[in-house]
Amino acid sequence: MAKRQLVLAVDVGTTKVSALVGEGRQDNELAVMGIAATPVVGMRRGLVFEAERVALAIRDAVNRANSMASTEVSVAAISVGGEHLKITPGQARIALRSGSVRAEDVRLVIQKACQVKLPLDHEVVQIIRRGIGVDGFRGVMDPIGMVGHRLEAEVFVVSGLSTVLRNLRRVVAMAGLTPVSLVAGARAAAEGVLGDDDRQLGVVLLDIGGGTTGVTIYRGGHLQHLGVVPIGGEAITADLAVGLGVVAAQAERLKLEYAQIGSLGEGSVEVHTVNGQSVKRIEFAEMKEILDARIEEWAGFVEDQLRLVEWAKGPAAGVVITGGGALLKGMAPFLQTRWGWPVRIGNPKGLQGLSDLSRSPGYSTVVGVARSLIGPQAERPVPEWRSRLSLFMARILR
Ligand SMILES: Nc1ncnc2c1ncn2[C@@H]1O[C@H](COP(=O)(O)OP(=O)(O)OP(=O)(O)O)[C@@H](O)[C@H]1O
Ligand SMILES: [Mg+2]
Known part of the structure; x- marks a missing residue:
């Protein structure tokens, strides 16, 4: 039997922290097993201002979602909010030496497309694929195995202020969680509700x-x-x-x-x-x-x-x-x-399980954050060393 893939999503909003424990199902549906929201003080306009209080709210929301789901998940994807978020387009193309597209070609072209110039005080939050093309045919969904001479990629690099991200990671750690990825809250909300x-x-x-x-x-x-x-x-x-x-x-x-x-x-x-x-x-x-x-x-x-x-x-x-x-x-x-x-x-869509509890516009972001962890387009987390490397690269590229 396939191993169940449980996910924990946390949305650290200005007025409340929401936590969702769920499981990916077929057709990219999300089965909600536990969901909770705890009012928070200590956030301003999407940014952490009082670490202890925010950490307490995160812990409370996560505990309640976990106990509803009878789970103890502590590895989470976390939303990032605030005006500091910025998207920078990146693109790259590579020659296909073997005459067809292999998984490592896709990895390489995306990696090259991500080498964009970021503001000095920013680091990478998330990489969003805009499209892959083969020999100028853009919008290829699954390029692996396609025959061609050139592979092209377009991405958006989402970045945020390093200080803000460090503070967010700190409160998440104080709440006893291990962040698997950070995702832009605004995009997560869109992924939670749009078809x-x-x-x-x-x-x-x-x-x-x-x-x-x-x-x-x-x-x-x-x-x-x-x-x-x-x-x-x-x-x-x-x-x-x-x-x-x-x-x-x-x-x-x-x-x-x-x-x-x-x-x-x-x-x-x-x-x-x-x-x-x-x-x-x-x-x-x-x-x-x-x-x-x-x-x-x-x-x-x-x-x-x-x-x-x-x-x-x-x-x-x-x-x-x-x-x-x-x-x-x-x-x-x-x-x-x-x-x-x-x-x-x-309202959040594509839900199973405790879907009635979750179907409120206030939960759109946490649903989108959970969705970023499931399904075929599950986003590859940007590990912390990678964010920092990008920071280093940005300095060199300047
Ligand atoms: N029925 C309602 N009518 C009017 N406003 C409402 C209603 N329900 C909630 N709100 C408002 O929605 C806001 C909270 O929305 P939400 O929970 O999406 O914010 P958040 O995620 O905590 O914050 P942010 O996304 O800015 O970081 C509050 O200002 C609240 O007053
Ligand atoms: Mg919000």
Whole structure:
């Protein structure tokens, strides 16, 4: 009997750590055996600020996911978030001496394509294959055994600030885990919710988190762009707290219960003041003004990212919004009207097992991280020595 391949994925988000224990099944489906989320303090905009507290949250989420699955997996793929993430395209071509493609040719051409110039303070997080070609025929899925003279590869090298990555690795170790690979959270969210059709037609995926918004764009089946905007749902909560004079917990509750982009009607709601002594009336009109200002700023940041890609007609599969922030009422219609593209909320897909528990936009990233470890396109982890080597190479290439 084939050995079961258990995987552990951890998404260290700004507001919560999610952990998922699962198993790869046929057709690239992921069987979820345990899933848990623990609120975290000590993260800001996707970065670790208070190591001890973040490590505690990671340990808690992983323990709960493991106990749900009756497992003790401690080797994990970890998401990396934050605005510092950068993608650099790389390409290479090699001659096929034997006249056909062998596995070592593919390894060699990818290795060469990855030798890109990175900023001095960056190291490699992840390597994403964009395509392999033989004698100019691009987009070959499985080139091994194909006959030809030249093998070409295009990759994206995802890199991040060394200090940020070191701190992330440190908290993961403090939580008792061994990281097998780091993966860009924004891309993982996209892999968690998108289908092949979306990627083929062209799609924009927005992972609207607490501290950040990941923007991932696919076209013709391949990744075109990945960027992270340093604004998420927490900014709205903070604005409501300051603007309405209520504590953060109350502002968060008001947001979840009443906030709506675009058409927050007439009316008001009563909340207790900070010291709880008296009651305060909050007019919806006042809330709307605060919401609109922040959403306008957020949309502007996202549009800066969208402008980095040339569009003939826009993404044919439209825009998919995910992450907890996608649940803000009125978000999808607001974007649809603003951009004139279809917009839908994306939930994690291709799941078996505890799929109902996992089917929430807040779990898209952890599902995508788990998916990076299973199936035929399972990403080869970038070992730490390799990241550092790239850093060294980048210095030499400068
Ligand atoms: N029903 C809802 N309506 C409005 N906002 C919501 C709702 N549910 C969750 N959110 C918001 O979603 C945000 C958290 O989303 P998510 O869990 O995806 O973030 P994260 O992964 O922790 O952060 P990041 O991806 O930025 O590092 C919070 O700001 C929360 O207020
Ligand atoms: Mg997130």
